[in-house]
Structure formats: structure tokens, C-alpha cells
Amino acid sequence: VIDLGTPTRSVVTTCAYCGVGCSFRAEINGDQLVRMVPHKGGEANRGHSCVKGRFAYGYATHPDRILKPMIRERIEDPWREVSWEEALSFAAGRLRAAQEKHGPRSIGVITSSRCTNEETFLVQKLTRAVFGNNNTDTCARVCHSPTGYGLGQTFGTSAGTQDFDSVEHTDVVIVIGANPTDGHPVFGSRLKKRLRAGAKLIVIDPRRIDLVKSAHVAASHHLALRPGTNVAVVSALAHVIVTEGLADEAFIRERCDWDDYQHYVEFIRDPRHAPEATEALTGVPAAELRAAARLFATGGNGAIYYGLGVTEHSQGSTTVMGIANLAMLTGNIGRKGVGVNPLRGQNNVQGSCDMGSFPHELPGYRHVKNADVRAIFEAAWGVSIDPEPGLRIPNMLDAAVEGTFKGIYIQGEDILQSDPDTKHVAAGLAAMDCVVVHDLFLNETANYAHVFLPGSTFLEKDGTFTNAERRINRVRRVMTPLNGMADWEVTQALANAMGANWSYGHPSEIMAEIAATTPSFARVTYDLLEEKGSVQWPCNDAAPDGTPLMHVDGFVRGKGRFIVTEYVATDERTGPRFPLLLTTGRILSQYNVGAQTRRTENTAWHDEDVLEIHPHDAENRGLHDGDWVRLASRAGETTLRAQITDRVSPGVVYTTFHHPDTQANVVTTDYSDWATNCPEYKVTAVQVSASNGP
Ligand code: SF4
Numbered sequence: 054v055i056d057l058g059t060p061t062r063s064v065v066t067t068c069a070y071c072g073v074g075c076s077f078r079a080e081i082n083g084d085q086l087v088r089m090v091p092h093k094g095g096e097a098n099r100g101h102s103c104v105k106g107r108f109a110y111g112y113a114t115h116p117d118r119i120l121k122p123m124i125r126e127r128i129e130d131p132w133r134e135v136s137w138e139e140a141l142s143f144a145a146g147r148l149r150a151a152q153e154k155h156g157p158r159s160i161g162v163i164t165s166s167r168c169t170n171e172e173t174f175l176v177q178k179l180t181r182a183v184f185g186n187n188n189t190d191t192c193a194r195v196c197h198s199p200t201g202y203g204l205g206q207t208f209g210t211s212a213g214t215q216d217f218d219s220v221e222h223t224d225v226v227i228v229i230g231a232n233p234t235d236g237h238p239v240f241g242s243r244l245k246k247r248l249r250a251g252a253k254l255i256v257i258d259p260r261r262i263d264l265v266k267s268a269h270v271a272a273s274h275h276l277a278l279r280p281g282t283n284v285a286v287v288s289a290l291a292h293v294i295v296t297e298g299l300a301d302e303a304f305i306r307e308r309c310d311w312d313d314y315q316h317y318v319e320f321i322r323d324p325r326h327a328p329e330a331t332e333a334l335t336g337v338p339a340a341e342l343r344a345a346a347r348l349f350a351t352g353g354n355g356a357i358y359y360g361l362g363v364t365e366h367s368q369g370s371t372t373v374m375g376i377a378n379l380a381m382l383t384g385n386i387g388r389k390g391v392g393v394n395p396l397r398g399q400n401n402v403q404g405s406c407d408m409g410s411f412p413h414e415l416p417g418y419r420h421v422k423n424a425d426v427r428a429i430f431e432a433a434w435g436v437s438i439d440p441e442p443g444l445r446i447p448n449m450l451d452a453a454v455e456g457t458f459k460g461i462y463i464q465g466e467d468i469l470q471s472d473p474d475t476k477h478v479a480a481g482l483a484a485m486d487c488v489v490v491h492d493l494f495l496n497e498t499a500n501y502a503h504v505f506l507p508g509s510t511f512l513e514k515d516g517t518f519t520n521a522e523r524r525i526n527r528v529r530r531v532m533t534p535l536n537g538m539a540d541w542e543v544t545q546a547l548a549n550a551m552g553a554n555w556s557y558g559h560p561s562e563i564m565a566e567i568a569a570t571t572p573s574f575a576r577v578t579y580d581l582l583e584e585k586g587s588v589q590w591p592c593n594d595a596a597p598d599g600t601p602l603m604h605v606d607g608f609v610r611g612k613g614r615f616i617v618t619e620y621v622a623t624d625e626r627t628g629p630r631f632p633l634l635l636t637t638g639r640i641l642s643q644y645n646v647g648a649q650t651r652r653t654e655n656t657a658w659h660d661e662d663v664l665e666i667h668p669h670d671a672e673n674r675g676l677h678d679g680d681w682v683r684l685a686s687r688a689g690e691t692t693l694r695a696q697i698t699d700r701v702s703p704g705v706v707y708t709t710f711h712h713p714d715t716q717a718n719v720v721t722t723d724y725s726d727w728a729t730n731c732p733e734y735k736v737t738a739v740q741v742s743a744s745n746g747p
Contacts, residue, residue: 058082065092067518067526068106069167069511070649072397073097073217073239074520075106076586079512079531086110086512086531096587097217097520103238104655112652113510113532117494120536123505128483132505137538137546144462144504145550147487151459152184158439159458160487161188161449164410165465166196166399168540169516169528171563173401173408174416175544176464180443182434183548187421187443188458191410192466193402194446195473198729199364200395201406201418203373207381208603209610210418211406214380214392215356216522216589216601220247222390224353228264229257229376230283230362230735236639237360237396237521244358245270253352255345257286258362259636260665260707261700274345277702279336280634281736284368284620285326286335286342287375292326293346294382300350301384309381309613317378317615334620336702350383354390361398362636365735367623370728375618386613387605397521398639400511404519407574407590408567412443417571429570445730446472447723450481460487462547464540465508469497473732474688474723491543493649506543507536514539516560517582523589523600525574527582623736625724627704631686631738633670635706637717651712662717663696665707666741671697674741683744684708686737689719692747706741 060080068075076095080087089110091102112118122140123132135143148160161184164176173191180189193201201211208214220226220243233241245264248254254272256265265275278286294300295318305314324330328339328346349355357380363372376393385391397403409416415438419426427438444452446468452458454477461482472478482488482501490502499505513534519525538546541563545555557563561579568574575593582588588599603609627634664682676682678697683690684706693708701707710717724733 058085058087060087063090064529064531065094065527066511066529066531067400068102069400069518069528070105070109071237072400072402072521073237074400074518074524074526075102075239076526077102077106081531084532086113094586097522097524097526098239101239101242105650109650109653109655110512111654112493112649113512114535115652117652118535119493119495119505119507122507125503128501128503140504140506141546141550144487144489144506144547147503148184148460148462148489149551151486155457155459157184158186158188158443160184160460161186161190161444161458162462162464163446163466163468164189164191164405166192166402166405167465168401168405169514169560170401170404170408170519170525170567171516171560172464172541172544173405173410174563174567175541177409177416178434179462179544179548181430181438182436183551183553186439187412187441188449189410189443190412190446190449191405192399192471193406193410194730195365195471195732195734196361196398197364197395197402197406198411198731199369199373199726201411202370202728204377204393204395205418207374207377207614207616208608210603212403212523212603213394213521214386214603215389215394216524217243219389219392219602220244220356222354223247223252223356224390225253225255225349225355227255227257227349227355227357229357229359230364231358231360231396232258232262232264232638233358233396234263234267236398240396253348255349257283259702259705260638273348274341276337276341276345279334280636280705281366281623281625282335282620283363283366283372284375284618285331286337287372287379288321288326288618288620289328289331289335289342290346290349291321291375291379291382293328293343294350294379295321297347299347300382304384305381308386308608309615313615317617320617349379354388355380355383355385356390356392356394357385358394358396360396362638362735364726364731365733367625367724367726367733368621369726369731371618374616378615378618381613381615387602389602392602395521400520401518403521403523404517404525407519412445416567417573433566433570447725447730450478453481453484456484459485461485462489462491463498464491464544467492467496467498469501470718473718473721473734475719476689477723491540509534509536509538509540516541517564519590524587525577525582525590525592526587527579623724623733625722625733625736625738627738631740633704633706633739633741635684635686635708635720635737635739636735637708637710639709661694662709662712663694664741665696665698665701667699667701667703667705668697669703670706670741671695674743676741676743681744681746683742684720684739685742686720686722686739688722688737691717691719692744695741706739
């Protein structure tokens, strides 16, 4: 035990892990963080926290952190420590050389949902105003991009419709493709409290997650569907509601496009959507589906919470639209206790998307093809903006392999470990002339980098994060950046090294530019955040105090739009060689690929990824609990230990993806969502066999 002394001051800041966005008081002695204390004034957490936010901050001072910029001519060469000036000049020279040789659209950026709004805004500005193209994408591509598409199409904007407080007024909750107890623990606790008070729960998940049955909480229905059949299950629920006359037609007539609804009704009435017709496909008993549909339609205020088990599929966007249909069908939009709520995995997924990180959208979800919108930014930035949407992450990698995409700046994202089809990612990176990695550690992607720029942790940052309920929270600097430069300063210096003349002195000035160019942020200032603690967007002249509930009197797009959601089977099929379906998820103490949490005390709670396998499948393979197994798919293979459990159904296996030794994404395929290219992480046909270990 190290005695860190008695705290002499404290700073209120925001957790940098999940999208709940808990507030903490960082207690400090000198420049030494002594402890993180959950902040009672935090509106997202009200004094509660989980083991990640509370204890997993030791990575900030971990000896693995790289604190000096480094460069190398070729990726085979050893790294050479250089000054910030030399590193930035080297990066700028190589990126410009790539553009001169291969054209202005031959370089781009990938930013991270871990970064602040201000950092993200600057990175997309770097792309549009300095690189001169729209090749900007975010790690939200691989998690919630289908939310952006699906909710944009149906409601008019990509955002959760409610605040977390709303759950106190909910009577029936659907949790689909999410595991709040592990992934969003503080909200998970709040949800359990509401369930203990009598609200009913329907869980739609291939795995028996904790909420299905835990202390004093039991789901009324667990629809343990076969992975990849979300659309069929959601359509079956809607079929029952429509055919049994349970739809809220008064709400639909008043709030939704009636012609679209008529078209949808014609589609969903078809007997092929009936629970009895889909039972064999989904594996969910028809009687369970009918009972769940009746409960949701008649049980009072109904709210739907969903996660990556919805989005990371070849039909991720279709399922999001199906969920929106279900909410409109039952009149569950626009008041407390109802709504559609994507649970965002990372601290700033919402903000990263809001800030224009996608290659087709400027900040505030406005398309780059819209000349009026471009004109706002052209006037503010004094440049012309390319009207053509840029490349998404997978398209950048494809173009790199083809030889037309040559340089990339990657801020805060380990794409080699996080993205699907690791071999293809490596081939794309290896084919580029300039890979600039801006991160805390020499991650797997950095093996292919020519420039490494040291990043800073949330404890060293000033800025804002936006949580899953659109709440803009302040992040305040707790300690001086160990690397000497805040991340927004690095982006500014890179822009200036490439010929720009930016002169921001503080992130509050970046927020002023966001507010001046983005209507939903028009009234947001750091002074307002000091005064109120936090505020939920839209925050503008029409809503000066922010907006806890969206779509109250009308949808952002005007009338809500029902969209036909035809089920299309994934191309990933089981067969004799790969007879099982793998799906993945998280564990409470760890976070994503573990870059942060594995460098903290939380490793004591979870030090390896294991493969959950049903006793029936284990017996068929002669496996015992704890045995090493080989997990193989068409894409690749890895080795890990088996955990025999009936939490998964026969035919389904499950693992987490927190450890680089396991590299679960070596196994996942390159199939992706039809609308957004979000990878299909949640369905991979695999074989499991005995192994002697790694
Ligand atoms: Fe809160 Fe999520 Fe951080 Fe846990 S990880 S403290 S639930 S924001």
C-alpha cells in the first residue's frame, strides 16, 4: 500500500469509461491523485459509481506510457525520440507528400469516442479545413453508427430520447442486446431499483445476462434468440401488436406519417412475421413472443434500452429502425418513462457523433452535400469544404490496400486490436506512406506507425464529454499533462505545421466555435456548465436550459416515420466446419481492449478472457471446465480457456475481448451493417476444439 498523503484539494470531473458519464471528485495532494470519489452533485450518477470509474485510473501514471514523440523512416526501423517540433514537422511533411503524389483525398483521420468534444471537433476540422477532404471517421463506426442511421431515418436525429431519470417512471422495460450490469453499471443499478419497485422486464439476448435473474430481480420474459435474428424477433413483436389491435393509433395519427404507417402495417401483418412462423428461425417460443408483445403494448409506460448486441450486425441499422417502429407503434415516445435509449459503450460516443466525425456529416448531423451547411463552416473557417462525403474506416483500409490511400492520423484508437479482420487492417496500415498514432501507449496499431505522438489521459484534459442521455459534462484538468501537450494542442500544432494558422488558447474557445456553428449547441458555454453543472442538448434559444426529453410535441424530422424492416439472414452461416455461433461482450471490471483497465488494479478481478460454452456442446467435444480450447473461424483462430455454463444456449459460445493475448477480433469476419459498415462482431460461425494451450 502506497501512502499518497492527505488530499489538499479536489476537482470535479467526468469518468472516461462508459456512456453513463458519472461525475467524480478527484482528490489531489500536490499533483498526485489520491482517490476518485463519486460526486453527489453529478446528475447522471448522484453519488454512485462502479469499479471502473472509482478504481481504474492508475494507467494515467503507468510506466508503459510514452511521454516523448518518436519517429522512424520505415516501420522496420527502431523508434527515435525527437522534439515535438521535429515529430510534427515530419508528420506534416509526409502527409503533404502523400497528397502531392496521390491527390488531396489520399489521406484522412480516425478519431476516438474517448476524446473530448473539443478535441473531436478540431480533428474533423483538421480533415476538412487543412487536409481538404471529408476522410474523417470515428470508432463509433464500429459500435453505434447504425444508431446514427436508424434513429436519423425514423425520428430525425441520432440520440437517446430520454434522460436516465426517466427510468423511474417506466412500467415495462425492454433490454435488447445490452448488459447494463456489466457495461453501464450505474444505470444498471438504477434499472434494478426500478424493477424491484415493480416494473416489468423483457430481456432479448442470446445469453442469460445478470438481469434475467439476480437478487430480487427477474425478467418476466427472456427471449433467448439465436444470434443474428434480432430483426425477426422485433418484427414478430410488432406483428402481434398490430394483428391483435394493440397499436396506439391515436398517437400514430397525431405524431407519425400515416401513409408510411399504412405501408408498414401492410408489411408487418404478413403471416411470415407471426411468432409461430419465426420460432424455428429465432429459437424463441411463439408463446413467449406473444406474451412479451402483449406486456409491452399494454403494461403502461414502455421504454427500450439497447446496446451493441443490436448494432454490431449486418442488419444493425434495420434493428434500430425496428425498435423505433415498436416505440411509435405503442405510443412510447415523448414523455417520462418511455422512449428509445441507445446505451453508449464509450464515454463520448454521443459527442463524437455530434461533432461531425462521420465522413458524410458536419457537426450537428448535417450532410456535407448541403451547400447551406457547408457555407456556415466555410465562413467560419475561411476555406472551401469538399462537398463529397469521405471514406469510412473500412473503405480507407481497402483503398490503402489498393494503393490510393496513403496517410492517416489516428487519435486515441487501436484499430488493429479493435476492428474486425485483423489481417486486413494490418495490410492496409502496412501499405501507407505515413501512419501517425496519437495515443497513451505503444498499442498494436503503433507497430505500423511512422510517427508516435504521446497522448494525455482524461485526468490531464480540459473539455467536455456528452453521455448517453445527451448530457454535456465538464472534464477538468486534475494534473499537468505528463507528455507536455494537451491533445487539442497537438492537433492544433499538426494543423499549423501543415500550413494552418489556428490560435485557440483554451478548449472553451473551441466550444464557442462549436456553439456558433451548431444549432443544437448554440447556448452551450463553459460559463453555463459551471452554473448548471451539466446540460442536455439541444441547448439553444428554443431550449435555453437544455432538453431532458426529446420529441415531446413533434419529432425532430416532423412526423415520425415507420420503416419496413425486412429480415435478411447474415451471410455468416454455420455448417459442418464451423457449427457454433460466437457472440461477444464485456465484463464489469474491464473496458474494451483493456488498454487502460489492464494497467490498473482492476486486473485482479479479471485476468483473462474465457469462452463460455454450453455443457451439451462441451460434452460433445470432450471438454472440461478450464480446459484450453482452440476457437477457429473462417477469418482466423485463437486459444483460450473454456468455461462450461448454461448461461449460453446449445449452439452458442461467448467471450469477452479485453485481453490482447486472446485477440477475439482475429476470429471475427469482415461482414458489416448494410447501411453503415458497422462490423458484424456479434455473429461469427466458429468451431471449438481441445487445445494444449497457446
Ligand atoms: Fe459510471 Fe460508467 Fe464510469 Fe462506471 S464506467 S463510473 S458506470 S461512467
